[in-house]
Amino acid sequence: MTKGQVVAGDFGKIVMRVKSTEQIELGELVVIDDGEEKFILQVYDLVYGSQISQQNLEMVSGMNLEQGEFQIMDESLRNYQLAFLKPVLTVSKTSKMCKKLPSFFAKVREIRKEDLSFITLPENPLFLGNLRSGSRTMDFTISLPGKDVLSHHVLIPASTGKGKSNLMSCILWDITSKNYAGMLVLDPHDEYYGRIGLGLKDHPQKNKVCYYTPHNPPVGAKTLKINITKLKPEHFQGAISLSDPQRQCLHSYYKKFKNNWVRFLLEEKRIEGVNFHEDTISVVKRKLISLLDLDIDNGQMLSNGVFDMIAGENTITEMCSELEQGKMVIIDTSYFSGSLEIMIGSIVTTEIFQRYKYYKRTGQLDLKPVVSIVLEEAPRVLGKKVLENGSNIFDTIAREGRKFKVGLIAITQLPSEIPKNILANMNTKIILGIEMNSERQAVIESSPQDLSQDNRTIASLDKGEAFVTSTFTRFAVPIKVPLFKEFAKKEEKTSYQMDGSLFG
Ligand SMILES: Nc1ncnc2c1ncn2[C@@H]1O[C@H](COP(=O)(O)OP(=O)(O)OP(=O)(O)O)[C@@H](O)[C@H]1O
Ligand SMILES: [Mg+2]
Structure with a gap:
């Protein structure tokens, strides 16, 4: 017409x-x-x-x-x-x-x-939605090459309520049916597993979904406990702010006492030949006790939270091997403070990254699925202000993760808080509606395709309407993300009929 x-x-x-x-x-x-x-x-x-x-x-x-x-x-x-x-x-x-x-x-x-018709289905298709022309949803699905997209990082920027979590649920559901990726999901709103309501627990292959929560694990889930001996000083990077002497203090204890460093530090055991300022030790001690939710009673350490003296020896190892098997690990962090959540995320992320670096050295990396780490409110770990206090594992991955098949999915309302070089490194951006002009500009400026004329279009995106701009597509593709409820229902019935992608 x-x-x-x-x-x-x-x-x-x-x-x-x-x-x-x-x-x-x-x-x-x-x-x-x-x-x-x-x-x-x-x-x-x-x-x-x-x-x-x-x-x-x-x-x-x-x-x-x-x-x-x-x-x-x-x-x-x-x-x-x-x-x-x-x-x-x-x-x-x-x-x-x-x-x-x-x-x-x-x-x-x-x-x-x-x-x-020139668009064909890529290898390891990652389904994102249907092609959209204005507000008309077309009968044409859009999938990207999943492995590449995940290892080269994904940014999902949008104002509140525009459908970030809904999109993430659809992506996770789709990936659970495939075997090319292990997903680590740090879930501060406990919304993806579906403790109440529909979620990944309802997936036909729910054996691939591993859920860790600190409280009342439902049937099939695991209690989140991490043994205190598994902690390393670098895990605190990004979670709490430490001055140089305080950081040195952690490292000295770790160097001297290895696995028992946290215990000995809290007991203020002296290290021969090293003298810390008394204040330094007491401040560090106070910070650790409060972050790790520990108590000391008559010299006995008691754990109230996730970090345990006895239990949780294998938690991290177990999570990492689940990820390596292409499973999904969802950690319910809704009970934690922001810094504790980041700390737990750092522990698992650091461990899996080290493993993948090792696999690369030994030539086994090709056999492994990609691992992708889902971060809600990403500026908490990738923000300019946070990174001023030193690098952390998440920004290390943003910079070099793709060489080791480890990527991030950063979800945020405030992309402008993330440094430009990191934004530019996120090779796929799924842009949902963004109300604030400054936030739109940050995304537009760092997009793989020229979106300089799309400012207005992005501002006018309705719930679930998005633009996909990616080094893996030939143009910035407008899509409509399905509503998760309907997507999950449909996917259960028809097993994966996908007829389109933009891998050219
Ligand atoms: N693809 C979609 N199609 C239709 N409606 C949608 C779609 N995505 C989201 N919605 C509607 O918008 C509401 C908010 O979506 P969602 O919770 O995913 O937003 P959000 O961006 O994660 O918000 P927040 O910033 O609060 O986390 C949903 O409850 C749903 O009703
Ligand atoms: Mg959300």
């Missing part, structure tokens, strides 16, 4: 007159068939146009408002809308990049499923 006709423009901005009977929306995809070539374009702005001078228009309007019904002759010919289009892709036999202008006066039509 013809939507309009090209009337002006330049390479990045093609102006189309919209046919009066047609509706056109921001973000809509349209097609120009031009001989051998087919151009796919996207609407990024809409304005009014008229053959009648502004003064006359205003006069007609005045007569209309003040004196009743008054019509312009040939109204649909004289008044119209103009849509600004940016070319996103050319489909031709010879080249795939857009380097030409479509012919002048070319007819512009609606996009159809067949226009996308």
